[in-house]
Amino acid sequence: MQYFNILFSMFNEMAPYLLLGFFFAGILHVFIPQSIFSKYLAKNNFSSVFTAALFGVPLPLCSCGVIPAAMALRKEGASKGSVISFLIATPQTGIDSIMATYSLLGLPFAIIRPAAAFITAILGGVVSNIFIRKEESFKEEMPVVSCKIETKTAGNKIMSALKYGFVDIIRDIGKRLAAGLLIAAMITYFVPESFFSFFAGNTVLGILFVLALAIPMYVCATASIPIAIALMMKGFSPGTALVLLMAGPATNIASILVISKILGKKSMALYLGSIIFGAVSFALIIDYFLPAQWFNVSMMHEMVNCHNASFSWLKIISGSVLVALIINSFIMNYFTGKKNRVVVAGTHAYKVDGMHCEHCKNSVIASLKKIDGIKSVAVDLKNGIIYVEGNVEEAKIKDAVNSLGFVYKGANT
DSSP, X not given: OHHHHHHHHHHHHHHHHHHHHHHHHHHHHHHSOHHHHHHHSOSSXXXXXXXXXXXXXXXXXXXXXXXXXXXXXXXXXXXHHHHHHHHHHHHXXXXXXXXXXXXXXOHHHHHHHHHHHHHHHHHHHXXXXXXXXXXXXXXXXXXXXXXXXXXXXXXXXXXXXXXXXXXXXXHHHHHHHHHHHHHHHHHHHHSOTTTXXXXXXOHHHHHHHHHHHHTTOOOOTTTHHHHHHHHHHTTOOHHHHHHHHXXXXXXXXXXXXXXXXXXXXXXXXXXXXXXXXXXXXXXXXXXXXXXXXXXXXXXXXXXXXXXXXXXXXXXXHHHHHHHHHXXXXXXXXXXXXHHHHHHTTTSEEEEEESOOSHHHHHHXXXXXXXXXXXXXXXXXXXXXXXXXXXXXXXXXXXXXXXXXXXXXXXXXX
């Protein structure tokens, strides 16, 4: 019962802020034209890098979903430095995760986290512009992908924003958010206080340990928050928690390999090095230069004790709504996959690696539909299969898929 109380406490504390964050994320997605991004990111200078980081911080894209968006910007003329900046800033934060950070970790963390992502992204972009002089362009036949929903009326835009914020995003992060909360509650309840005692007072050792775990793992910006707070409650420093919040969402093995393939090994090394340098630097600043009381987790200890826990009706209602939305996302994902397997029977099927979220799916569909001869496209995210109806050369499908940062594996037989 105490385990479930911890889980209930964390979930309800985050719920109102998450719902508000999802709403603003939908507004940003629908009402900011895609052309604005490419217009200000083309030049190989500081201004384009700064703008890319500024655009990236509030966008709610995970480390896999940001890749096709970044590749589309690159295809439309964005410089490598601005693309690297966008790739670093975007997955670390998002308006939803910033709100959730405030709910569980407090205002200082909610300010420092996006600031650290912003500054690190600028650093990575500037360094990329300095060391990567030769600009390489994508093949002309590769289609340009727009990740915006085409709408006409204000009413349609509002509905699209609500759908994106409360359906599409939750379909992307619902499973990982639930997993993050379960893991955080398990760490809080089952791991003894003395288990990580050898990290107490040793910030550098803790940073290296968490960095080794965070870089290859796949966790979204929002799901990393309860895990970070659980580690702090077990003795890890606030700076070490920031390392998880920065490196966990920004990197994973799949995204590292894709960036290396699309932008080159040098760009990948600069991207990864910038994230590591930024995470470690800001971790040390938090632990050695900022007031410790800014990052006190004693309130969380209070919150997870069943006899001290109290919840407002707003939190309970918000939590209930969020549960309903997450359940809806699981149901939609299940029936969408089942529908795809039935509707597209008899069409061509192709295996693709690297698709993990709704943004990945929508990017693939939008890209392939622009190829002459294709009538319809369906994507099975669970099994990594795209179904294409129509007569088209396989090479065109391969080029379109690879241009988005995914890995084309051939016809699925």
